[in-house]
Amino acid sequence: MSAAEFLRDLIRLQALPGQEAALRERVLQEWRTLGFEDVQADSGGNALARVPGREAGPAWLLLTHLDHVHEGDPALWEHPPYEAVLQDGVIHGRGAVDIKGPLAAQTYALARLLEQGERPRSDVWIVAAAEEETGGSGAAYLVAHPPGEIGAVIVAEPSSNQLMLGHRGVARVRVQLQGRAHHASLALKDENPIFALAELLKRIEALTFPDFPVTGASTLTVTQLFTDSGSENLTPNAVTAILDWRFNEDDAYNKLVLEKLLEGLPARGELSALWTPEYTPGFVTEPNDPLARKVLPYAARFHAEPGVWRFATDGRYTANAGWPTVGWGPGNEGLAHTTKEAVAVADLEAYSAALAELLGQESPS
Missing domain, CATH: 3.30.70.360 (Alpha-Beta Plaits)
Incomplete structure (x- = not known):
């Protein structure tokens, strides 16, 4: 399976806040199939798994979420919101960019390494959190019950593959x-x-x-x-x-x-x-922060300069916990929550390749 095929499976499962169970199980199933370790659902409703690295030390955390907003009136959609239509290299549907596309892309960045017989340099935890759209209860639970020592976080909300340095509260x-x-x-x-x-x-x-x-x-x-x-x-x-x-x-x-x-x-x-x-407050990571400088060369393949999100993310929780945090994900943020939500397969694949390279070469600290 590819990131695009996995995304289409995810889009076909409605996962409104507090109703993520079916999607969570599909995500956990995929992670087990791909050979991820410590695959589990925690008491906060989050899905999480680990891919062991070659070196000891703090882990990367790849963070998305499970839930999405309601589709509204299906008649307003050009393509049915839960049919995951693939047309001219673009996948359409609710959650394509917020958040199932980034979730699939982060998943297959790790899968890419494993398929090549490689490991990330450091341990990587991948987490799809619960109820982000209604305030972030899953992320709040995660930072209170971390799965291990976290050295840095990449929040994969849609950013058109641009490095994001935070957002307002x-x-x-x-x-x-x-x-x-x-x-x-x-x-x-x-x-x-x-x-x-x-x-x-x-x-x-x-x-x-x-x-x-x-x-x-x-x-x-x-x-x-x-x-x-x-x-x-x-x-x-x-x-x-x-x-x-x-x-x-x-x-x-x-x-x-x-x-x-x-x-x-x-x-x-x-x-x-x-x-x-x-x-909830936002977060800011300065452009000269070590994590920003580490991720930027990979994100700069798509956008030379970093930006900031207009909307809020679960990065507010991880940054407040003292975990260095940046944003970086595929998909146009302007399409999130709209009836035109869609993501290009090429964007998913390009992000997965760049993220896999970063994880294979860089440690979080």
Whole structure:
């Protein structure tokens, strides 16, 4: 089997967060067939396995995840989301780039070494974590229960095979603006929370954040709105706004920003505790970091310079655990979570070849 064939098998298995069992078993089966060792599912729902290296010392960790987002309305897809259509060298379907393509590519990087009768220079743990899409419970379990001494991590989220040096943190905040329901004909603006919402939106629009090295500036935007009004001629008692916050700053700064946004408004909202699914920091690996310098020559075959992800990954957990972490994976990140999700077979194969070469020649420390 090849990375492309394995990916097509994976796409045919739906694996929404918390519903990854069938996919996990298929992944474990493939790893056993390929001759990986210590193949197992841990108590956090993760799939993991080890390929022993030639030298003693800390191990590489290759990290993806099992779950993917819902496919939405299948009628909006050119190709059915779970049929894994292969057309003109491109595989289509939910999870093609996020995350089954990178999972297949990392798997077959290791398979490539074993098929050539070789071993990686250092031990390699490969992990497909559970529930990444809903906050990373699998990765949280992994760093609390590491399978061995980890020297460096390569997170294979889609990056078009570009080295990635991190991403911003992510917080989701529920803000409730309170008013008093009344007949629309009264037009009591001071009691209609939608007018308070309008002021909040203006404040968010005017908000600016300082630019940060590597990751750029933070962003804050509104993604969803809900009211409790059940009639077109009745104003609501309350409006709830969901804020999506991609941040670089620390917790104290973020709380101050939120406080100023809500100041004087009939509103309440707060950040949850850090390292809960609603509020996790990002991570940054500096360009001159030893791990970045080690991986870049292999990734530079595709992109000369490193970048950063716009979205969050499980790398936030591994970096916070003190494990040097970079990102590097096949697939266009702009196609993730869309109805056009697809990945070129050539990109999978090129990534697998470059990663196999790195693992065969480099130690993580």
